[in-house]
Amino acid sequence: MQDKVIIITGSSIGIGRAMARIMGQRGAKIVLNARNAERLNATYQQLLSEGLSVTAIAGDVSKMEDCQKIIDHAIATFGKIDALVNNAGISMEGTVEDLSPEVFKKVMDVNYLGSVFPTKCAIPHLRKTKGSIIFISSAAGIRGIPKFSVYSSSKMALTALAESLQIELEKDNIHTGIAYVGFTENDPQKTIYDANGKVIPQPNRNLVKTEPPEAVAKRVMNMIENRTQKSVFTPLGKLNAFMNRFAPFIVKKVLSNNYHKD
Ligand SMILES: NC(=O)c1ccc[n+]([C@@H]2O[C@H](COP(=O)([O-])OP(=O)(O)OC[C@H]3O[C@@H](n4cnc5c(N)ncnc54)[C@H](OP(=O)(O)O)[C@@H]3O)[C@@H](O)[C@H]2O)c1
Numbered sequence: 001m002q003d004k005v006i007i008i009t010g011s012s013i014g015i016g017r018a019m020a021r022i023m024g025q026r027g028a029k030i031v032l033n034a035r036n037a038e039r040l041n042a043t044y045q046q047l048l049s050e051g052l053s054v055t056a057i058a059g060d061v062s063k064m065e066d067c068q069k070i071i072d073h074a075i076a077t078f079g080k081i082d083a084l085v086n087n088a089g090i091s092m093e094g095t096v097e098d099l100s101p102e103v104f105k106k107v108m109d110v111n112y113l114g115s116v117f118p119t120k121c122a123i124p125h126l127r128k129t130k131g132s133i134i135f136i137s138s139a140a141g142i143r144g145i146p147k148f149s150v151y152s153s154s155k156m157a158l159t160a161l162a163e164s165l166q167i168e169l170e171k172d173n174i175h176t177g178i179a180y181v182g183f184t185e186n187d188p189q190k191t192i193y194d195a196n197g198k199v200i201p202q203p204n205r206n207l208v209k210t211e212p213p214e215a216v217a218k219r220v221m222n223m224i225e226n227r228t229q230k231s232v233f234t235p236l237g238k239l240n241a242f243m244n245r246f247a248p249f250i251v252k253k254v255l256s257n258n259y260h261k262d
Pocket of ligand 1: 010011013016033034039060061062073088114136181182184191
């Protein structure tokens with residue numbers, strides 16, 4: 001990590017901020033990003049006061065012009081890019097029938113295009129450093145989950161994107177990795193879309209075992225250091241992936257029982 005320049009999208013709170021702190025503590029130079037400039041600045045000031053080498057650039061990853069600004073800012077500040085972590089994401093809740101059409105678009109825009117656009121802008125710079133691209137997916141990117149259809153779809157789309165890039169970029173020695181993150185402790189400021197597209201606080205998920213964001217951050221850092229192409233995080237996540245491959249009917253039964261008990 002020492003002196004590596006790492007862009008982490010969506011890093012004002014949550015897992016993104018934990019990655020910024022942990023990689024920064026290991027000597028990396030961190031480019032923070034999020035849309036809300038005030039919250040981004042608070043994180044920037046905090047990490048700066050902890051002695052980390054950071055810069056911050058507000059921008060919306062679902063807009064190509066903002067992504068180019070993020071990449072240009074990283075180059076202007078630190079002179080190179082060693083890794084891009086496509087972390088910015090948003091979740092939703094509601095059945096396909098109930099969801100307003102705009103929710104499908106909004107979630108795909110941030111979670112899918114919001115990973116495509118920064119990647120497109122970063123590739124020429126990553127070619128020079130033989131750097132890394134990481135996509136932050138989810139257990140929901142392995143199996144479609146009722147009431148999280150668009151979120152699942154957006155994270156599955158990242159699998160196809162990562163697999164395509166792994167071959168397109170292998171001759172340039174650019175590493176592409178995808179992380180299937182398990183249930184993680186949520187930041188108190190985390191929000192999601194409800195079925196009407198209204199931004200609401202993330203509902204409590206006190207039924208599931210969660211990992212602290214710092215643990216997720218360390219796993220992602222290991223993926224960059226070891227140039228891992230695919231990693232499923234947490235024992236529950238690994239069990240989900242295994243069962244979904246070899247006994248998908250059991251996973252479907254569990255999800256179905258859980259869905260119909262509501
Ligand atoms: N938490 C979990 O249990 C879990 C599990 C599996 C996977 N993940 C994935 O891990 C990633 C981080 O999740 P999290 O729980 O840490 O999320 P979070 O707490 O909601 O934080 C999301 C971050 O992304 C930023 N962001 C959202 N939309 C953006 C946009 N269009 N452009 C730029 N920044 C944007 C937010 O700031 P602004 O709102 O100011 O832009 C914030 O900094 C996501 O991709 C999520 O899908 C999370």
